[in-house]
Amino acid sequence: MRQLLLIDDDERLAEPLQQYFAKFEMSLRHETHPLKGIERIKRENFDLIVLDVMLPEIDGFETCRRIRQFSDVPVVMLTARGEVMDRVVGLELGADDYLPKPFEPRELVARIQNIFRRGKTAKQAVSVFQLGELTLDLDKKQLTRNDDEIAITATEYELLRLLVQNQERVLSRDEIMQSLRGIDADIYSRAIDVLISRLRHKLDRPELIRTVRGQGYQLVNR
Incomplete structure (x- = not known):
């Protein structure tokens, strides 16, 4: 089963996503605080990170930048803001994909599966x-x-x-x-x-x- 980490301070988002992801053989862990999320990534092996932009203390962009200092784990960024520049900044910092909120869980799963598929094809x-x-x-x-x-x-x-x-x-x-x-x-x-x-x-x-x-x-x- 794939191991994923969601870093998002919205408690209401995590549980339904965890239930939905389980249908696709994905275990979704959750951290509400970015600094705790970063430390967890250092300790545990995750296949992908789902990262919200709007976070307490440090935003998702800074969180992504810090993750990229020690890990190449795929990162999908989420944001309630739809500005094009936000998406470009996310890509510049090393994010692999970007999804505006609100979103359909199926679309998020599809994007994640596409990232995994690209990696599998490359390994072959x-x-x-x-x-x-x-x-x-x-x-x-x-x-x-x-x-x-x-x-x-x-x-x-x-x-x-x-x-x-x-x-x-x-x-x-x-x-x-x-x-x-x-x-x-x-x-x-x-x-x-x-x-x-x-x-x-x-x-x-x-x-x-x-x-x-x-x-x-x-x-x-x-």
């Missing part, structure tokens, strides 16, 4: 790609530089895998969006740009991913 591919001093191992779902692992999120990994497996071909934003279905379509253009920028920074080789004006992005491994 046994292949290693060399990008200079960088190595992407699709079997281990691991990116390394000279044998030192580089921490990337599930969404960043999926984007890099897509680019690497389509080397030298220009991928349009629509193509990338189809692979990264967890990102809301109404913000896909900016969201893809954010993910590309974040990935370039982590690779520390911005020339690897080339922007083709009016067309999309291309991985150039030379």
